[in-house]
Amino acid sequence: MTSLWKKKKDDPDREESHPRDEEGSTRHSHREPDERTRLLPRENPVYLRPDDPQVSPYNLWSVRALRGLTSLFLAISFVWWTFLLVSIFVSPPTMHTRGAGFFSFAYTTLTVGYLIIALLFFSVPSKPMTICGAILFLFLFVDMCIILGVARLRVEEGWVGIASVVWATFIAIYVTLQNRYVAWGKKEEEERLTGREETRRPLREWLAVLIATIIMAILAIVSILFTANMILRIQDASLSAPGKMYDVNGNHYQIHLNCIGNPGRKKDGDRTPTVLLEGSDGPVEHTLQPFIDDVYRNGSIDRYCYWDRPGYAWSDNAPSPYSAGMAADALSEALALAGEEGPWVLVAAGVGGIHSRIFASRHLLQVRGIMLIDALHEDYLDTLGAPGRGFLLWIRGVLSPLGLDRLAGAIFKGRSREDRVIGRSAYQTAKVIRAKLQENLVAKSMTASEIQTARHVQMAQTPLTVISSGVEVRESEKWRRTQEKLTKVTKNLKNWDVVRGAVHEVWRSSEGRAIVEKRLRQMVKGKR
Known part of the structure; x- marks a missing residue:
């Protein structure tokens, strides 16, 4: 760099291109300082080396x-x-x-x-x-x-x-x-x-x-x-919801609710209960609702309603913190806005069992039966609320705007908007990730307290049916014990069926479908 500076000084052509005559120096010395010369005022300017700190x-x-x-x-x-x-x-x-x-x-x-x-x-x-x-x-x-x-x-x-x-x-x-x-x-x-x-x-x-x-x-x-x-x-x-959207919690967010069919009548003239679905850890439209719709078309039930918990499918995310009890209140408000009064037979799978039991404890006179399909017991709330799980959900949420998994699914696997909103790719959606993170944050505190209260409040004579996965029962002794505990949610257990070859989503197997439909028909219409 020094040799370069010397070359600049010794280069006659360079000196000619920048003449420094006496008159020019005089003019420079009398010129008012500007933003260039205020920090480095000089009467006789001399060129600096390019690496000089003053060249900045x-x-x-x-x-x-x-x-x-x-x-x-x-x-x-x-x-x-x-x-x-x-x-x-x-x-x-x-x-x-x-x-x-x-x-x-x-x-x-x-x-x-x-x-x-x-x-x-x-x-x-x-x-x-x-x-x-x-x-x-x-x-x-x-x-x-x-x-x-x-x-x-x-x-x-x-x-x-x-x-x-x-x-x-x-x-x-x-x-x-x-x-x-x-x-x-x-x-x-x-x-x-x-x-x-x-x-x-x-x-x-x-x-x-x-x-x-x-x-x-x-x-x-x-x-x-x-x-x-x-x-x-x-x-x-652009994917439209099949039901209606209802503003809840002081119009802070909307949830999606859809009811299908007309109430039937029993022999005594009383209305048959409406089946109210509560999904597992994914959109109910991808898990339980298609099977229940088949049951409805078979004539085993007359009417059913389902909803999307906040963050799932078409429902908005709710403010944090958000517990299962708050979700039950949001569902109650939406049903009231829709003019739905029951009576209800609650059908829930997985973590939806927690939500349905809390809902039942707050609508004692309207609930005519509870069906728990391989439902989650509160003993698993510690796992649901584990800090490690929450951290991973947060990381997934932070990265979700990049859409790496969603884009890969759309480009290479042909995933459609239905797959992303209510289908097999819904778990990749930022709203679902946020909903699961909210669930994780309060599982061991607010939700645990709410389900404990529900256990004490629940009417003892409410008919109860428990259907368990034989695969899960065989693989986990804890799961078997908790399924047995679920049979004691009320004192009016009608049936406890362990479907031998069925996985967690029991209705996926032919034997599981037959048993669930049979038990549901019995609860709704009283038919064997």
Whole structure:
């Protein structure tokens, strides 16, 4: 570098291109200082080496002000990021979104990361960084148009999601323009202090540019994945619900409820009960409802209703924390809004057994029977609420806006919108992940307390049928014991069937289908 500086001094052509006559020096000394000369005033300018610390874009007060503004934006973004992180676990007032909440958190995380990169590599701007920044801005702008233009997504994300993506888009264009301005300032200072723009970089700068470019390329790819996942969400939002949506909990969110058939009459003229379904750990439309619909078409039952718990299928996510008892209250409110009064026969599978038992304890006179199909007992709430499970759900939720599994399923496996909303891929949806995370957070506290209260309140003479998976009973002694405990939920056990070859979803086997339909017909119509 020293030899290069000497060459510059000894180069006669270079001296001619920058004459330093006495008159020019006099003019320079009488000129008012500007933002370039205020920090380095000199009466007789002498060219510096390109690696001299004084050759810096920070000589310009506007560049320094720009860096301060970027630091302010980072502080604002970090505070917002902190609020969004907390809102995933506990919803602050006015900050609840009907969507999963991971959307706004992901975009704000991208914003914070981008600003940190912009500050770390502030003084070494490069064209690759500008190009990646422009790509980032382009796809974030598309995302902003999507969330503002698609009504369903706009309602799901609310003002929190809209503000997050608009802020991310603004920061993307701001940092891109900042990069260009700092590059201009760097060029101007090099020309003023060294006599020409320095086109060569020291090894340290090349490494900084390389690292910044790699990170910016990753951020650009992340923005592309965000947009691709948003396009899938547009397709999913176009799938209409078969039932109706009801505003519950003070209009904070909506849940989906659908009732099929007309109430029948028994010989004594009393109405036959309506079957009320409670699904397991997936959308009820993918698990229990198709089988019950076959039972209905066979004439074994006259009418049934099913609903989607908050976060599943078409239902919105509820504010956090959210327990099984709160879900039972939301269902009660939706049934009241729909004009549904019962009487009910509750049919539940898996974790839905917890929900149905709490619902039954709060509607003692309307519940005419309870059927538990390989249901979860409260002894398993410790497993359901395990911290490790909650952490994995949170990680999945944070990564869900990338849509890696959803995109792979759509591209390589031909997964449809039905698969993603109510089918086999529904577990990949951010709303479902959030619902399971909420379930995990309160399983050992609020839900455990609610089910204990329900056990004491439940009417002893309510008819009860328990149907268990023979496979699960054989493989786990704890499961067998808890299934036996479920037979004592009331004192009026009608049947306990252990279906020998059936898996957890008992109705998947032919023997299980036959037994469930038979027992259900007996509970609803009293027929053998």
